[in-house]
Amino acid sequence: MNALLDDLAWRGLISTTTDEAALAAHLDEGMVTSYVGFDPTAPSLHIGHLMQLILARRLQEAGHRPLLLVGGATGLIGDPKMTGERVMNTKETVAGWVESLRDQVSRYVSFEGANAAQIVNNLDWTAEMSALDFLRDVGKHFSVNRMLARDVVARRLDEGISYTEFSYVLLQSLDYAALHERCGCTLQTGAQDQWGNITAGIDYIRRTTGDVVHGLVTPLLTKADGTKFGKTESGAVWLDPERTSPYAFHQFWLNAEDAKVVDYLKIFSSRSRDEIGELEALTREAPFKRAAQHALADDVTDLVHGVRAREAAEAAAAALFGRGELRALDEGTLAMVMAELGAVELGPVDGRLPLVTEALAASGVVPSRSAARRAVAEGGAYLNNRRITDVDARLDEDDLLVGRYVLVRRGKRTVGGLIVP
Template structure:
């Protein structure tokens, strides 16, 4: 097999192939390549999120194998929105979506190479749908879509009883048009996406067959889940974003560091570009010495470096070490301290005078009551910014307040909380 074909085997080993059109034909096309492929992202928020990273990893793998990526940012489809299982989407203004297009364009550009024989390009579907009249759209695209087949789509069936607007109902036509346009103008013969997009992707394959009499390909990645079956990539606060201002590098690193033993190798295969041999070695180490959490550290470091930078990874590791007494909190930069406070849900405190350590231990949530705080101090297990507190009547000194008013409290080795002084 050639390197171009090997990529399909690699993607399969990494668990990145949930569904595909005829696999043998796709393998033959990859082998005869290089081919041009595309993956699309709708700007429904100011940033891409963790789930989009799966598609970017597929694009990187295909490009390494010599195939040419087109990264589509949906300036037009983002104005409509793919139908959700429950309820209509709120339509964002054209100005808002245009701003998000530019932000996401800048994000995706760091994940693919724009030079060389397999140089990537970023395209915006508003460029070809904007000038298109409604009459031309209905004649040239709509005529190829039997309504009975559109009604049979799972998301449409689930919405029929409560109602679905024609706007969302017709989304599949817009996405299919993208594939047709990129086939005609750029020679794209493969679209990749998440398994939740399989219906839209294959509709584009069918449109090209009907309109051009050509056979093209599709590949879908699986939905990543936690061990209990819930979606991986969600936190109590919502999505894990790729934008550092929406999910800090420290919080991003911590999220992957907390991956379950049962799933961490699966995530490593998807989000790390380590070799099969390296990942299999980490798998053995995790099975033999799970307490070392070697796979989790490798995963968190690799993904944070890819999405942010090596410097951000180093800062996240330094912050995590300092948090549990293996480093100096006051040596961390202010933005890392701010992210650390957010991750710890630092409680705001507005003291009339210098607060007691007992009060702060309770306010931070590391103990349930002031009596428990006094007991922790008396037993030698209470810390302020990693400094042990011996006096049950001790008050916080000005020199103990970190930048931003942050104070980190700890009981024992692992129970950590924080407060932010409002002065």
């Protein structure tokens, strides 16, 4: 096997390829131009997309040239979902999201050197194509019978699927053909659910040019119980720090299951086989140390948000639970933490700041004022990591971090936040 494919397979980045031997020979011939597409269906990518960005990055590091397609055209249509018809966004909204995604994807590849990456937009070759040209030049090469047999289409037939979404596969096939013609692209990569679209494009290129091109898809990422990876109670884990803070992002990876953390390290970290092997042994022999989780969280947060943001996230986590100095955190970090805690506003009444027991109850760390009084009496209530022993204690101005935030805690792990306007 080609050395690159061998490494990708070891890291769990290959689910299926069109012809592994042919692809290996092709990669051995010299620089290969590949592409992966991202449709702007939201203003940010999430960690499900990160796997594809890392694959593009690994291909480039091995000497190949990545094209990152942001689908200004396909984003207007929407790849069919198993669960039902997509809501179409306005052209203006999609155009704005295209620019956001262009900025995001550009951070994971290099735009210098002989194999410099390129960002492309499929609106460039579809916007001026007439409906007649599309039907004659593209649609003519697709069998409705084969399109109906596609898994997502077959599942949607009972409830209905629009012609718009039914036709999506033609647009993605056109993308591969356009990039093959314009840029010499001979490899398309994507997630496992894109296999049907990728093979359709390969077949379209073969029918129209006779050329042989390739496809590679990554497996579906799952948790140990088989459920989808990358979701929290509040939703997807986004790459945009405004949607998922670096603190929450770092915490997400820290919470990786022992049974899956090594798999995630192989995919998302650039550590060597030996380093990952050592972390795997530590996870097996001393799981309480969570060494692999810390390595994973640090590596992925460094990649997505940078070292400084990761260090701030670590400092915030330490300070939250009394292992660091809260007052050393800057206002931005405190605001990020308060947002993740779901901090509530609790203002002065008659010019007086609230009682600590009121703060404990309002934050939700205890269910009631009476429970707050018991927590104080039992020695388990904390204000800004300072134990409170007086049930009648009241906040004062010195307790307000950067003039407006308060951290309250019940015991070791139950933490809440308040914003004093």
